Amino acid sequence: MVQEKDQRGLLIMRHNEKITQEIRRRIAHNKFRDHLFWIIGLLSTLIGFVVLFTLIIDLFADGFPRLSWSFLTSYPSRFPEKAGILSAWVGTTLVMIVTAAAAVPLGIATGVYLEEYSKKNWSTHIIEINMNNLAGVPSIIYGLLALGLFVYFLKLGESILTGGLTLGLLILPMVVISTRESIKAIPNSIREASYALGATKWQTIKDHILPYSIGGILTGMIIGLSRAIGETAPIITVGALTFIAFLPSSPVTSAFPFLTFKWLFDPFTVMPIQMFNWVSRPQKEFHLNAAAAGIILLLMTLVMNGFAVYLRYKFRKRIKW
């Protein structure tokens, strides 16, 4: 700053004035950028909402007129107005049962081992790195694994069992991660109190750790299953059929022992594959069917996600350490 001495001192005043103005200008400029970013940030966050909203509106506009009881209770057909999703939603339900049966026990056991038993050594480290890596493997690679392993090596065929196991492997990392996180949240004092009463490690886990972390585990399981419901690629790869006009054999029979597992080995289709099949046809009428199937599929995943959020909220509220 150049300072010129003036008898009255006015010049210095003017200099300062200039600097003050400059500072004020900069502050205003910075504040403006700050506010501008506030707006840009809000708008960017809204992009996601807008897309989600448009997508739902678009699906409903196209598919809602097709939704009816007969759409839910009909098999796919060459005639778009007669086609329905019966075999698809039954297939999805059965596949999800297998997926849950495969992923949940294995995932919880892995999570419990990693949190409660494993020592901090290199083998644990490898399991952890591996788990993170598995979570990042594209779903279609799981499809290729299942094609080689389940379909051809174990000869399980292109069956419900294969489909369910494939998706089970896919969501395993999610179940493990949520199990670990909810176990981590339990304070050590709980474990110490249990040991102090003479409980063994397994008794502590069975009677304390698992019951207290069940909320988080359930949440992870439901979110994993909701992801699995929408998965298409790996199921196509293992060879689910796109056109199925029959149901798998019923799991309940009239003769003793009333339960059979024959359905595990039946061919199947699932909701997203049915939708994919309809989208890929050139006729507009089939696109409407695809939209209707999309509505049901979207509702399934949104309801499951909503339920998971509710569970998380409820359990977080109930437990106070």
Next chain:
Amino acid sequence: MKRKTSSKIKERAIEGILLLSALSSIFITLSIVFILFYEALGFFKEVPVREFLTGTQWTPLFAQPKFGILPLVSGTLLVTGIAVLVALPVGLIVAVYLSEYAPHKIREIAKPILELLAAVPTVVYGYFALLFLTPILRNFIPALSGFNALSPGIIMGVMIIPYVSSVSEDSMKAVPMHIREGSYATGATKFQTAFRVIIPSAFSGIAAAFVIGISRAIGETMVVAIAAGMMPNLTLNAVEPIQTLTAYIVGVSLGDVPHGTLEYKTIFAAGITLFFMTLFLNILGFWFRRRIREVY
């Protein structure tokens, strides 16, 4: 005394079972690698690696088949590039907004809704790209063909915004408050603090988030299988139909491929290429995430 030993045995047995479960994840990885390598090896016995890596034509079903992977790789990279151009800037801005600007209430509402974006089945996104976005884009870009790389790329970008934003936001939230306060005390605005202090401090986490997003985009299948066409095309022109590695695997699987044929093996050759691309990114992402913990 006897009871004690029997309960000890039980404890050991349970620990053993749990350990086996934990090891199953290793088994899964090993089987992925083994099966991909085994089938791809069969493929490379018939097709030289050189032709596979440098050939510019991918026509495995023609009478005179050509097995150059480059068209599929270029298709994958093109769609991923478009998705990344959408997801990285928007994801980062959303993360900065939610972490530094948004009031608590907005954040509590915005985060679950953003996560829903990642929960929507990808086949639904495919429908949306093909039958909603493409017709709209064609009004602006007349050269756009019905199947193209642009529209699924954009939709995929939106789809992976939550992956990018949530990991970035977590790492920004992890920057200690006193660092922010130090910046405010020197008179910096929130904008300046966010871009000159928080983002550099959270760099590792943001880089990890970017890598996760890119890896998701490379592995994404259904959106491209539905909306990008099924045409192997060595191009970087986004208005043309293309085929990605993932879409090729789906396309072949839709037909009835006899086990053991060369055609059957091509999907594993495409799969192993995809696996290595994502594995590289996952390791990079893991390395970045490890660094987050070391900073503070």
